[in-house]
Structure formats: C-alpha cells, structure tokens
Amino acid sequence: MRDTLYANVPFQLSEMPHRYGPNVHLVGNPFLLSQLAKLCSKGTVQPEINRLVALLYTDLVKTVINAEFPRKMVALPTRMIDHTPQGMYQGEVIDPAVRAVTVNIARAGTLPSQVTYDLLNTTVDPMLVRQDHIIMSRMIDAKEAVVGSNIGGAKIGGDIDDAIVLFPDPMGATGGSLSTAVSMYKEKVPGTPRRILSLNLIVTPEFLRRISREHPDVVVYALRLDRGLSPPEVFGTVPGELWEKERGLDDRQYIVPGGGGFGEIMNNAYV
Numbered sequence: 001m002r003d004t005l006y007a008n009v010p011f012q013l014s015e016m017p018h019r020y021g022p023n024v025h026l027v028g029n030p031f032l033l034s035q036l037a038k039l040c041s042k043g044t045v046q047p048e049i050n051r052l053v054a055l056l057y058t059d060l061v062k063t064v065i066n067a068e069f070p071r072k073m074v075a076l077p078t079r080m081i082d083h084t085p086q087g088m089y090q091g092e093v094i095d096p097a098v099r100a101v102t103v104n105i106a107r108a109g110t111l112p113s114q115v116t117y118d119l120l121n122t123t124v125d126p127m128l129v130r131q132d133h134i135i136m137s138r139m140i141d142a143k144e145a146v147v148g149s150n151i152g153g154a155k156i157g158g159d160i161d162d163a164i165v166l167f168p169d170p171m172g173a174t175g176g177s178l179s180t181a182v183s184m185y186k187e188k189v190p191g192t193p194r195r196i197l198s199l200n201l202i203v204t205p206e207f208l209r210r211i212s213r214e215h216p217d218v219v220v221y222a223l224r225l226d227r228g229l230s231p232p233e234v235f236g237t238v239p240g241e242l243w244e245k246e247r248g249l250d251d252r253q254y255i256v257p258g259g260g261g262f263g264e265i266m267n268n269a270y271v
C-alpha cells in the first residue's frame with residue numbers, strides 16, 4: 001500500500017505583497033535580509049563580501065528551484081530495503097531531467113552564476129546543466145549617468161530549447177543589462193526556453209518597470225526592493241501602488257539605499 005503523503009508537496013513562497021504583477025516575487029526572508037544588510041554595510045570587506053554573496057545566492061537558488069522546477073514521483077529503496085519491502089521512499093523529488101542554463105553577466109554576476117551552476121549540478125542531471133558567459137558593461141555619459149548596456153563578448157554554449165534559463169545578477173538597477181542579455185538570447189540563441197528567471201539580491205522599481213515592459217515573460221525573484229529616493233508619499237505604501245513615483249536610482253544609476261557597486265566591491269577593482 002502506497003502512502004501518498006509526499007505525492008504533491010506544497011511549497012509556499014514567503015513573499016512581500018506588491019503591485020508589480022504576477023511575474024515579480026519579492027522574497028520575504030528575515031534571515032536573508034539580515035545577511036544582505038551586512039553585505040551592503042560600509043564596513044564589510046573581502047573575504048566577507050564574497051562569502052555573503054555565495055550564502056545569499058545558495059539560498060535564493062534553492063528557493064527558486066522549489067518554486068519553479070518541475071518534480072516527478074519516484075519510488076526509491078532506502079537502506080532498509082534489505083530488511084523490509086516497505087523500505088521505499090515514494091514521493092516527489094525535483095525532476096533531474098530538466099535542462100537549465102545559468103548566464104554569468106560579468107562582472108557582478110560571475111560568482112552568483114557559479115554558485116547557481118554548482119547547485120544546479122547537485123540537483124538535476126549535470127549533463128543537462130550549462131553555464132554561459134556574457135561580458136557586459138554600462139555605457140556612461142560625461143556626467144557618469146548610464147545611457148545603455150554594451151555586450152563586449154559572449155560564450156554561449158548551445159541552444160536554450162526547453163531550458164530554464166537563469167540570470168543571477170545581484171543588482172537589478174536600470175534593467176538595461178538584463179534586458180539586453182535577454183534580447184540577445186531571444187534573437188540569437190536557437191530554441192524556446194521553458195522559463196526565463198532573473199535572480200537578484202536587490203531590485204529597483206525602475207528595473208521592474210523596464211523588465212515588465214520589455215520582457216513581460218521574465219520572472220523576477222529578488223530578496224529586496226529598494227526605493228529610497230522616492231517622494232515621502234511613497235513610503236508606507238504597498239510597493240507598486242505608486243509605481244510611477246517610486247524611485248530607487250540616483251543620478252549615476254546607483255541603487256539607494258543599495259550597497260554600492262557590486263562589480264567593483266566583489267573584484268576590488270574600481271573601474
């Protein structure tokens with residue numbers, strides 16, 4: 001007789017309420033918010049910075065796997081099978097037969113994508129997991145304001161047909177890099193992905209506006225929404241209620257309160 005207890009495992013994502021639409025998930029997790037606050041503090045330096053980035057992404061990727069990845073029923077003998085025919089786990093596991101591609105948007109996305117790649121390899125069939133690389137830079141004007149994103153080079157290891165494609169990039173600021181990267185995949189890389197996911201530590205309302213307009217199919221998971229430069233009437237409102245007024249970017253397109261330039265602090269290279 002089979003126990004159906006684990007035939008349909010509920011997974012409840014802890015989410016902050018918002019009005020940005022169903023493809024945006026602001027994860028509500030006090031432990032991760034504490035670690036993120038530490039990561040963004042002025043006094044935090046290497047090696048603590050990369051340790052915290054790796055810790056945060058390990059948890060965020062687990063959350064996304066739980067929420068997004070397909071499952072399958074298995075009947076697996078445990079060590080007790082030598083003693084009793086009831087020594088079987090029968091229930092759901094993450095389906096190992098899913099294709100997954102993580103995209104390193106260098107520089108800030110490099111460590112997050114490596115963490116994602118390593119974790120995916122322990123969860124699904126490693127033969128179906130791939131990491132791609134894109135060198136992306138912001139184009140700035142004389143006043144250091146960002147005017148666009150430029151792809152300086154890419155290593156794309158194949159098609160993305162039926163793959164879950166993940167973009168783990170810590171700071172979702174303007175949305176320029178992600179939008180450019182997603183457009184490149186849609187236009188130049190063969191195949192139709194199963195899902196396109198953006199995994200961010202912090203996003204701004206400006207990022208969410210751009211991504212939901214230009215790529216409404218992209219699903220965003222973020223640990224924090226920063227809108228620190230909004231007018232006073234915004235504070236205390238549900239995120240997205242006054243979306244047009246919300247502002248999280250300064251004149252140089254850095255996130256406020258934010259945590260500074262992650263490409264810079266993660267590499268100790270201030271260029």
Ligand SMILES: O=c1cc[nH]c(=O)[nH]1
Pocket residue numbers: 108171173253254255256258259260261262263
């Ligand atoms: O504040 C910001 C904005 C973009 N990228 C970062 O790393 N930080």
